[in-house]
Amino acid sequence: MDTDALLTYLQEKQVVPKDVTKISPEKCSHGQSNPTYILSLFSGDKLIRKLVFRRKPHGSLLPKAHQIDREFMLLEALHQQHFPVPQVFHYCKDERIVDTEFYVMEFVDGVIFRDPSLPELSPIQRRKTNFFQRQLHVWTKQYELASQLAPRIQEFEDLSRHLKNKSTHIIENELVLTHGDFRLDNVVFDPVTNAQFNGIPDETAFINMYGCQDRPETWSAFIGLSALRLASIAQGVYARSIQGNASAENASSARAVAVELSKVGIQEFERSTDSVSLFPSSQRSKQLLEKLVSFLNDCVYAAEEAFVSEIRASDDSWSMESQVIEGLKSEAKKRGLWNLFLPATSGLSQLEYAPLAEVMGRSLIAAEACNCSAPDTGNMELLHMYGTDKQKQQWLVPLLEGKIRSCFCMTEPDVASSDATNMQCTITRVGDHYQITGRKWWSTGAGSSRCKFAIVMGLTPSSSRPKHEQHSMVIVPLDSQGVHLVRPLTTFGYDDRPSGHFEIMFDAVRVPLENIIVGEGKGFEIAQGRLGPGRLHHCMRAIGMAERAFELMCARSLQRKAFGQRLAKHGMIQEKIALSRIEIDQSRLLVMQAARALDILGNKKARKLLSMAKVAIPRMAQLVVDRAIQVFGAAGLSSDVPLALMFAGARALRIADGPDEVHLLSIAKYELIDAAKQIPLSKL
Secondary structure, X not given: OOHHHHHHHHHHOOOXXXXXXXXXEEEOOOOOOOOEEEEEEEEOOEEEXXXXXXXXXXXXXXXXXXXXXXXXXXXXXXXXXXXXXOOEEEEEOOOOOOOOOEEEEEOOOOEXXXXXXXXXXXXXXXXXXXXXXXXXHHHHHHHHHHOOOOOOOHHHHHHHHHHHHHHOOOOOXXXXXXXXXXXXXXXXXXXXXXXXXXOOOOHHHHHHHOOOOOOOHHHHHHHHHXXXXXXXXXXXXXXXXXXXXXXXXXXXXXXXXXXHHHHHHXXXXXXXXXXXXXXXXXXXXXXXXXXXXXXXXXXXXXXXXXXXXXXXXXXXXXXXXXXXXXXXXHHHHHOOOOOOOOHHHHOXXXXXXXXXXXXXXXXXXXXXXXXXXXXXXHHHHHXXXXXXXXXXXXXXXXXXXXXXXXXXXXXXOOOOOOOHHHOOOXXXXXXXXXXXXXXXXXXXXXXXXXXXXXXXXXXXXXXXXXHHHOEEEEXXXXXXXXXXXXXXXXXXXXXXXXXXXXXXXXXXXXXXHXXXXXXXXXXXXXXXXXXXXXXXXXXXXXXXXXXXXXXXXXXXXXXXXXXXXXXXXXXXXXXXXXXXXXXXXXXXXHHHHHHHHHHXXXXXXXXXXXXXXXXXXXXXXXXXXXXXXXXXHHHHHOOOOOHHHHHHHHHHHOOOOOOHHHHHHHHHHHHHHHHHHHOOHHHO
């Protein structure tokens, strides 16, 4: 490049100031179909500005390819409408300057993501975009143009024909603008305004967004389209290599790539669906599920009896740190099964997490071993969503690392806590601190020696705020003066050591103002954000518990004999087994639907489905476990099998995180609101 001639030209066109004495070009290493350079402008030795210089490649070009003049016009028009694109300064059609047409635009400093998988970030779900037929047309046309120079590819044409036939069955209702050559690293992200950019969707989220979740056979068509698009690009690269103007040294091998990609597209398109599931799992979820099942089989089930023995052998089981659990935690971390519940750390959607939580629910210690147990999960979600940076550093980080535990204090013994507005515990601002006074109970986990803080919900009354903005949440370290663990509570006689469920007295406990979460009056808003996913996670685990009880029931009926034949031969037992299978599978579908709604619609709009699941699944689990106990007879009531403890857990879940009656009221309310919208009052 003749930089002197370029400098003179740009100064004549008033693109570059007269005091610029030198241009230093640096060729960009990425995206070189149209060679791009960063021009550093110097006045003497002082760098005064940077510009971006973009030109057409040398040599004969494919028809309608490398239209940087069109690119310039689009950028110019978009910038005039205040669209976030670089400002373009000048387009030069005079090929005498640098041997090709070129244009100059501003240099934009920002963040570029070069790895499209974004391993350091979490996936989000893009809006459903609708581009199948248009993309098929565009990339088939590009292939045809390239094939004027390069030999045609039979596999590509077969794939194109298959996809064209399929496209008539793909519904396209939305009009969208999609750049046919879009790549993540074509975009410069402002490091300030886009600081929360969270990445591209994984396979399950992508399926959800493109509307294929309820039509899994369509997924193969999208995979085939992706292969066709890449094959078309490869054919174009090969065609440019024939012309001698390809930028890549290995461009001559691109034809083989195009052939193989076309074959992949055909294979995927023709591959029959191996599952009839309404909610197929992503590849990552499948891999984690396989690892999790192995973890339970290899380690967890065998540790259950050792965990119970460890508690019984301890002189003070409330202050003990279980070495069994710590060993399982260490193994879970090694296997990559840590903090799977939190999308921000695991990258999993709620729908992907559902089968994993179900497997964890098969054992009463598996969730804690993977740092996925309540109430820590809810508190971690709460702090992640609402905590300040300091709160996250002090409390969330050690929770995520499994170094400490926590509890949640909401329910009170002296009022009906199913109506949380009854709450009497007060959080009063006094000078530079808050004072907490009141009594809470059923604070799960408070008995653990590693439980270091509680999130307390209490009354912060103000006449200027409405009814549901009278409560707040505050972080209270459990070693604060005035915090008293009154007594452990039991569930059907089980005290669930070493964590337990405690009654706690807060006697004029003082904490700094910075311990308030979000602000005064935000308690109910935070609670709904915390309880939505938490309730669903309980339901997911309850399905796993019911599955294990079901397996125990089936095994017992095949082994035991009564009245001359195995229990499995008796009609009453067969009915218990059949009904249990129906109810478990029904419940799983409801949970998966609620998880999908939570992913796509958010907590508020998924509330009815969450309430439906919260009512249905604990009832189902209680019923299935009860049947299993009946099949086991007296043994089912003993500690020789986990059924009695399972029953206690399932029954308690019908009260925990909101009793059935509250959720039933919510469901009825939403249904009646919908009905009122659809039925004219004159017909009622």
